Amino acid sequence: MSSGTMFARTFSRAGYHVLATNEYPSRIRGGHNLITVRVATRKFEALNRDLHLLVALNRETIELHKQELNKDALVIFDPKDGEYSGGIPIPLSDIVTKLGGDPVMRNMVAIGASVALLGGPFENLEKVIADQFKKKSADVVTHNVEIARAGYDFIKDEKRLFLAPPEKKEEQLVINASEAIGVGAVRAGLKFAAIYPMTPINALITFLADHAKSLNIVYKQPEDEIAGINMALGASLAGARSMVATSGGGFALMVEGLSWAGMIEAPLVIDLGMRVGPSTGMPTWTEQGELQFAIHAGHGEFPRIILAPADAADAYALTVEAFNLADRYQVPVFLLTDKYINESQWCVPKSVMSGEVFIDRGKISEEGKPRYDLSVDDGISPRSFIGQKGSTYIANSYEHDETGHMTENSGMRIAMAAKRMKKLAAMKKDIRAPSVYGDTDADVTFVTWGSTRGPVLEAMKMLRKKSRLIHFSWLYPFPAEETAQLLSGATRIINVEQNGTGQLASLIREHTGILIKEQLLKNDGRTWYPEEIAEKVGNV
Amino acid sequence: MSILPTWCPGCGDFGIWLSLKNALSGLGINPDGGVVVYGVGCHGNMYDWMDMYGVAALHGRTLPVAQGIKLVNRALPVIVVSGDGDGLGEGGNHFLHAAKRNPDITVLIHDNQVYGLTTGQASPTAKAGFKTKSTPEGVVDESINPLTLAITAGATFVARAFSGDPTGLTEIMKAALTHKGFAVVDILQPCVTFDRVHTYQWYRERLYQVAQQDTRIQAIEKALEWGDKIPIGIFYKEDKPTSEDREPVITDQIPDLQELLSEFI
Numbered sequence: 001m002s003s004g005t006m007f008a009r010t011f012s013r014a015g016y017h018v019l020a021t022n023e024y025p026s027r028i029r030g031g032h033n034l035i036t037v038r039v040a041t042r043k044f045e046a047l048n049r050d051l052h053l054l055v056a057l058n059r060e061t062i063e064l065h066k067q068e069l070n071k072d073a074l075v076i077f078d079p080k081d082g083e084y085s086g087g088i089p090i091p092l093s094d095i096v097t098k099l100g101g102d103p104v105m106r107n108m109v110a111i112g113a114s115v116a117l118l119g120g121p122f123e124n125l126e127k128v129i130a131d132q133f134k135k136k137s138a139d140v141v142t143h144n145v146e147i148a149r150a151g152y153d154f155i156k157d158e159k160r161l162f163l164a165p166p167e168k169k170e171e172q173l174v175i176n177a178s179e180a181i182g183v184g185a186v187r188a189g190l191k192f193a194a195i196y197p198m199t200p201i202n203a204l205i206t207f208l209a210d211h212a213k214s215l216n217i218v219y220k221q222p223e224d225e226i227a228g229i230n231m232a233l234g235a236s237l238a239g240a241r242s243m244v245a246t247s248g249g250g251f252a253l254m255v256e257g258l259s260w261a262g263m264i265e266a267p268l269v270i271d272l273g274m275r276v277g278p279s280t281g282m283p284t285w286t287e288q289g290e291l292q293f294a295i296h297a298g299h300g301e302f303p304r305i306i307l308a309p310a311d312a313a314d315a316y317a318l319t320v321e322a323f324n325l326a327d328r329y330q331v332p333v334f335l336l337t338d339k340y341i342n343e344s345q346w347c348v349p350k351s352v353m354s355g356e357v358f359i360d361r362g363k364i365s366e367e368g369k370p371r372y373d374l375s376v377d378d379g380i381s382p383r384s385f386i387g388q389k390g391s392t393y394i395a396n397s398y399e400h401d402e403t404g405h406m407t408e409n410s411g412m413r414i415a416m417a418a419k420r421m422k423k424l425a426a427m428k429k430d431i432r433a434p435s436v437y438g439d440t441d442a443d444v445t446f447v448t449w450g451s452t453r454g455p456v457l458e459a460m461k462m463l464r465k466k467s468r469l470i471h472f473s474w475l476y477p478f479p480a481e482e483t484a485q486l487l488s489g490a491t492r493i494i495n496v497e498q499n500g501t502g503q504l505a506s507l508i509r510e511h512t513g514i515l516i517k518e519q520l521l522k523n524d525g526r527t528w529y530p531e532e533i534a535e536k537v538g539n540v
Numbered sequence: 541m542s543i544l545p546t547w548c549p550g551c552g553d554f555g556i557w558l559s560l561k562n563a564l565s566g567l568g569i570n571p572d573g574g575v576v577v578y579g580v581g582c583h584g585n586m587y588d589w590m591d592m593y594g595v596a597a598l599h600g601r602t603l604p605v606a607q608g609i610k611l612v613n614r615a616l617p618v619i620v621v622s623g624d625g626d627g628l629g630e631g632g633n634h635f636l637h638a639a640k641r642n643p644d645i646t647v648l649i650h651d652n653q654v655y656g657l658t659t660g661q662a663s664p665t666a667k668a669g670f671k672t673k674s675t676p677e678g679v680v681d682e683s684i685n686p687l688t689l690a691i692t693a694g695a696t697f698v699a700r701a702f703s704g705d706p707t708g709l710t711e712i713m714k715a716a717l718t719h720k721g722f723a724v725v726d727i728l729q730p731c732v733t734f735d736r737v738h739t740y741q742w743y744r745e746r747l748y749q750v751a752q753q754d755t756r757i758q759a760i761e762k763a764l765e766w767g768d769k770i771p772i773g774i775f776y777k778e779d780k781p782t783s784e785d786r787e788p789v790i791t792d793q794i795p796d797l798q799e800l801l802s803e804f805i
Binding site for chain 2 (some may be wrong): 009012013073120135171172173174175179183186187188189192194200212213214215216218219222223224226227228230231232233234236237238239240242256257350353354357359384387388389390391392393394395396397398404405406453
């Protein structure tokens with residue numbers, strides 16, 4: 001992915017909007033690895049199927065992708081892999097060998113050549129390469145620059161793709177949603193994370209582990225996800241903003257701990273990065289298969305909040321919000337992400353992630369008040385941190401009374417369960433209504449949640465008929481009234497999800513009674529292309 | 541909440557409860573100056589009769605919770621009260637990994653070879669041949685030895701004590717609490733309801749005091765003794781950096797990320 005990132009950065013620094021995605025099999029070496037980068041002068045929301053330049057590092061790549069090529073598309077290939085008429089032969093291997101490089105450095109030749117074909121100045125790429133490898137050594141930087149330069153010079157005088165000059169903009173980050181969650185978490189005051197490695201949230205581990213010392217936070221690798229959520233809850237009880245991150249299989253192990261968090265009313269942020277399931281599934285491919293799982297996970301009844309970011313900028317903002325909500329309501333808050341947003345590199349203005357951050361730690365106990373005070377109207381009793389002077393209590397997995405002592409008394413059980421569930425009503429003031437995009441008097445109303453927003457927004461640009469999107473980033477407690485209102489006048493509603501059963505449509509039916517008959521569902525692990533959606537809707 | 545413990549009359553848990561309170565008051569640890577994390581089992585019900593910060597965790601999950609608390613508030617004494625089923629069955633993996641990290645946590649294992657709260661099934665420490673409700677013809681598997689397990693996994697304080705000797709148990713608890721590192725105390729206790737074999741008398745006839753061993757190997761050899769003679773005491777102790785020593789100290793400050801963000805440009 002680093003070559004995709006370097007390529008994307010070269011253009012984002014010049015003021016272009018970029019998006020880089022990856023597709024790869026679940027193994028450490030080999031198989032077909034694909035990086036797709038889209039570069040444009042204006043902001044866009046997803047990749048499209050309009051391929052202008054294909055860099056083939058092996059013969060298989062041409063065979064697999066030649067159908068997707070635009071009619072004027074250029075294809076860079078190494079003649080050593082076989083001929084391809086109409087392509088641009090570049091002796092990638094020979095150039096690397098001549099310059100004493102490792103065979104894997106063919107990608108540097110190809111990046112250099114690609115930048116040249118797009119008419120970009122080499123200096124931009126050179127700076128990106130220097131930043132990428134500066135941690136290694138000056139020699140590594142020089143060597144990579146030299147090899148990229150050779151690729152660039154090979155093309156130089158035959159600029160063949162036209163890229164309009166960028167609209168000069170402010171500094172832009174190229175960042176994936178996992179990293180954006182890391183940035184948002186730290187800015188929200190995250191102090192503790194216990195995360196067991198799992199695709200697709202590993203970039204968050206790298207971010208936290210790399211910066212733990214300089215940021216004075218603790219990242220701990222637990223022995224399993226069960227330990228992870230229990231460590232994070234221990235840290236939360238002791239007063240630290242804490243989080244876990246995992247994918248579906250790891251979350252399955254955390255479910256018991258989630259239920260405990262519900263019982264002891266401990267704040268916790270859970271980044272659930274969805275991938276293709278069930279079971280180990282297709283670990284490196286994307287899916288939105290766990291919406292209903294996240295809503296229903298856990299034995300017993302307790303409140304929770306579920307948010308779903310659509311891209312990296314959204315992931316940053318929702319992460320900050322998630323920590324505030326977790327503390328304000330003393331509940332677990334989910335960030336329902338997926339492989340697509342977690343591992344794609346998004347272009348985000350730096351100012352988005354460097355503005356003021358509002359922090360609300362919720363109700364903190366004064367000495368002498370019982371931890372689970374039943375006299376509160378909103379169900380939220382002020383909490384004390386373990387070790388805080390004069391406010392002892394028991395964080396009890398059993399049903400308990402106001403001080404945390406175990407109870408099986410009927411009246412106390414009813415009162416305590418009701419106190420917890422009252423928070424659902426209190427949350428109403430914070431519930432985000434679905435976002436609305438497009439025409440109000442639309443012929444087609446799309447419905448999405450999380451990462452399918454981007455492809456649908458792009459598809460809407462391709463449609464000739466009037467269209468509108470109702471997008472959910474706040475999924476639970478479900479904004480029922482707002483949804484019913486928004487959908488009530490719609491003539492043709494199309495639900496678009498990255499799963500096989502239409503989990504959002506079920507949720508809408510459950511809470512509003514509205515049956516969405518038309519659904520575009522995809523569960524092969526590949527993100528929706530806007531063209532696919534537009535074609536299925538018709539009248540493009 | 542009942543005023544007095546709901547354990548069976550004569551339960552070994554009484555001696556452990558008494559000793560823990562003695563050890564805490566002896567060391568001047570106040571109700572808000574420490575935390576006990578309890579598992580689920582007869583032992584776990586102790587929280588209801590302790591006036592101090594407590595966490596009644598899920599079955600088997602005491603150690604991860606305790607480590608989370610300790611990594612955030614390293615000055616706070618953190619004690620884990622767990623059972624042989626809770627800590628070595630359901631929580632066995634956590635035990636191994638906690639030991640290798642060496643957090644400054646004291647673990648008190650209530651070791652009575654049975655699951656009392658679920659009315660008398662075999663626990664992981666049940667010895668071969670022991671008849672219980674889940675092993676009517678006697679336990680067929682080898683038993684787990686909490687001491688050898690702790691020593692090999694990296695615990696830096698390993699002891700065995702007897703609930704029928706509150707004075708000796710209190711002293712061992714104090715030593716464990718004072719030790720900076722992962723301290724494991726395996727506490728032998730009779731289950732007076734579901735075990736007619738391992739009675740107070742049975743233990744008293746066999747227990748003898750062991751001296752602290754110099755090496756892990758010697759400690760393991762001693763810890764393997766079980767039968768007509770059963771050693772109790774501090775088997776092994778060493779000083780090593782703790783888990784918290786290796787982590788950044790958490791502060792209230794929220795860092796400015798302006799510089800860090802430039803990594804992503």
